[in-house]
Amino acid sequence: MSTEHISEKRAYGQLTEEVLEEIRGILGEKNVSLDPEKRQTYSFDQVPRGHWENTFLSDVVVFPETTEQIAALLALANRLRIPVTPRGAGTGLSGGAIPLHGGIVLSTEKMNRILELDEDNLTITVEPGVVTAEITKAARTAGLLYAGDPCSGDASFIGGNVAENAGGNKVVKYGSTGASVLALEVVLADGSVTWFGGKRRKDVTGYDFVHLLAGSEGTLGIITKIILRLLPLPTKVVDLLVPFPDTDTAVAFVPRIMIEGKVIPASIEFLDRSAIRLVEDYLSTRLPHGNAGAHLIIQLEGNDPETLADEYERIGELCFRHGAMEVFVADNRNVRDKLWKARKAVGEAMVAGFVQSALEDVVVPTSAVPELMREATRITETHGVEGINFGHIGDGNMHVNFVIRKPRSDWHEVMDRALRDLYRTVRRLGGTLSGEHGIGLKRRKYMEEVMDTAQIALIRRVKQAFDPNNILNPGKIVPDV
Ligand SMILES: Cc1cc2nc3c(=O)[nH]c(=O)nc-3n(C[C@H](O)[C@H](O)[C@H](O)COP(=O)(O)OP(=O)(O)OC[C@H]3O[C@@H](n4cnc5c(N)ncnc54)[C@H](O)[C@@H]3O)c2cc1C
The missing domain is CATH 3.30.70.3450 (Alpha-Beta Plaits)
Incomplete structure (x- = not known):
């Protein structure tokens, strides 16, 4: 099978035995793993294996327990220019949590506490490693609604939802995850810790960093605490x-x-x-x-x-x-x-059911959905692939998917042509590449299909401003960052 080969060389610092000793000193021995099996497991998300010819393995997986540990770790990584890839539950569908340049994979799974449910302010404050469904459950127990509802919610972490600005089944009424985010505690690339936003419903004091961080895919900072908006629970x-x-x-x-x-x-x-x-x-x-x-x-x-x-x-x-x-x-x-x-199992069934699949996530203005669906049929016929379509039609976010049942050697070339056709169609209809799964590694080469050079240059400059040494999830969203 022909697969995309990514070769992107960057000069990064090495994780020598001395550096590992420093990391163990910051996080404790038990929170640092060099185990090859663990490094493998934590180097993939839900993009089908074999999507890329090469695999991208981390050098070490770490499991911090506090914001202070992450701050000290990033200060060290920034000083030595070691890449750090944050990771939630690894349910992502865009290769966002894949350590493209090796280095450190930072799992948030041990930061999994619900810190406060504030009924007076209708907020819940959580750590990034809390499973999304646990937040729904805690809110419901108090007679409240947390409106985020991705189909992966029984497994995904809230930090991953915020970093992807995940959508799901209730966006038509309540908006994507970002619409529920009031505030974020973030560790910046140099190890400094700051809060963006607060338990307030309005805020025009300076730039809206909360909603820049929501959807930034781990490239601008590590999210370590989240304050979410709750609503009365419909009975x-x-x-x-x-x-x-x-x-x-x-x-x-x-x-x-x-x-x-x-x-x-x-x-x-x-x-x-x-x-x-x-x-x-x-x-x-x-x-x-x-x-x-x-x-x-x-x-x-x-x-x-x-x-x-x-x-x-x-x-x-x-x-x-x-x-x-x-x-x-x-x-x-x-x-x-x-x-x-x-409904929630369709994505899982697709990943399990086909030799190769391109699980797509385009979004168009709702009035353009009928034409998108007709075009989806044309694209599958033109490029000789099978189509499976489902999705969040209420907000125009359709999972238009291309699949094959038997291996074929030219799958990646065929898929590339079909995807470019899809993305150009979507752009013509006033839509874009991804409504909720994000760009990550999987879609970065298609960004110029929907964004002009001024926007891509601005993405690079924002990244440079947040992360001048390019250590945070490098190589995601746009190539060569
Ligand atoms: C069966 C299935 C159904 C799905 N359904 C939906 C759906 O309905 N809607 C939807 O939007 N998505 C859906 N997804 C995709 C996926 O579940 C979401 O993108 C989810 O938000 C990823 O969360 P995660 O914890 O698994 O993050 P990961 O996959 O581990 O990471 C995702 C990205 O977030 C970054 N990240 C993680 N934690 C942090 C942090 N604390 N700070 C900074 N960056 C961080 C990572 O670096 C990476 O770039 C589905 C996936 C599957 C497999």
């Missing part, structure tokens, strides 16, 4: 599972939900027939009308049962008027859990 939730005869009818219906239905659902998710088949096989389960051309999942929520019933009846009628084959109402926890288990 009633209903999911509608709506099969349509084909993709065109399903995607054309989506804008009607808000325009004619006059509600903003918590989620509007889309799965085409191949995505349904894939996940049914993967979970050995069957969804109602599994043979339909496409399905929408529409989640509505509220506090008053009558109002909610009115809303879902109205949306249900609209569905039928716009070509739905059926409307299934899931209003109890068991049925809803089964439905969302299936």
Whole structure:
């Protein structure tokens, strides 16, 4: 199989035995691992193995327990010019946590405490290694909602969510992770520690560094504490599972939900027939009308049962008027859990089910989704690949994916052509490369498809200002940084 070969040589300091001794002195012996197996495991994320011809192995994996330890470690790494790649749970889909230049992989898994739930200010303060679902659970126990809901939430860490500005299933109503972030404690490249933002809802004092750091993919600083916004928890939730005869009818219906239905659902998710088949096989389960051309999942929520019933009846009628084959109402926890288990497992099923896959993450203005989906079919036919499409259709963020079932030697060339075609199409439609998975190592060579030279130069200058020695996750987002 032909794979992309990345060769990017940079002069970095060496991790000599003396340097390792210093690191052990900062972190303690137990928090520093040279174990080859561990270094392997912590050198990948969920981008399929074999995506790159070369593997990028760290020299050491470290497990700091405090901000102070990270500060001392970065001061040392900066002085000796040793690369540091921060890592959350490694569920990333863009190669962000891969140590391109070796050096130190910094796992946040031991910084996994929920520090405070402040009901008066509706905030929760957490360390970066807390699993996303734990935050949802802690908020729910207090009758509150943490709105971040990536499909990987049972495994991903909140630090990784913030660093990727992760999206997920509730963006249409609540925005991406960044919209819930009020403040960040960050260790900068030289080891200094600072707070951006606070428990305040407004702030125009200087630049908005909180939302520059959210989505910076570990290239500008290490996030060590996070203050998240909470909301009152809606007490009633209903999911509608709506099969349509084909993709065109399903995607054309989506804008009607808000325009004619006059509600903003918590989620509007889309799965085409191949995505349904894939996940049914993967979970050995069957969804109602599994043979339909496409399905929408529409989640509505509220506090008053009558109002909610009115809303879902109205949306249900609209569905039928716009070509739905059926409307299934899931209003109890068991049925809803089964439905969302299936929706959340599609990504996993793709990674498991194919020899090679390009799990893509493009985003377009919502009105352009119908054309995007038609173009997706054209692109798969033009380039001779199979397509599987699903995603967060309510916010125009579609996982348009190209897959093959049997190995073929020209896969990477084919994929490159198909992806450039996709990205050019997306740009023409007013969209961009990634809505939530990030650029990382996987998409950096495509940045010039959607960004002009002025923007790319500015990214480099911002990186230079934060990290003049280029030690923080070097080589990500744009090449040669
Ligand atoms: C099955 C599946 C479903 C998914 N569904 C979604 C989805 O619905 N929505 C979505 O947005 N994503 C989704 N993802 C992608 C992934 O889960 C997210 O990008 C997630 O935010 C990554 O979190 P992580 O803890 O695994 O981070 P990692 O993969 O470990 O790291 C991601 C990036 O964050 C950086 N980083 C991690 N921690 C820190 C820190 N403390 N400070 C600075 N930088 C840091 C890393 O250097 C890297 O660049 C899915 C992935 C899988 C495998």
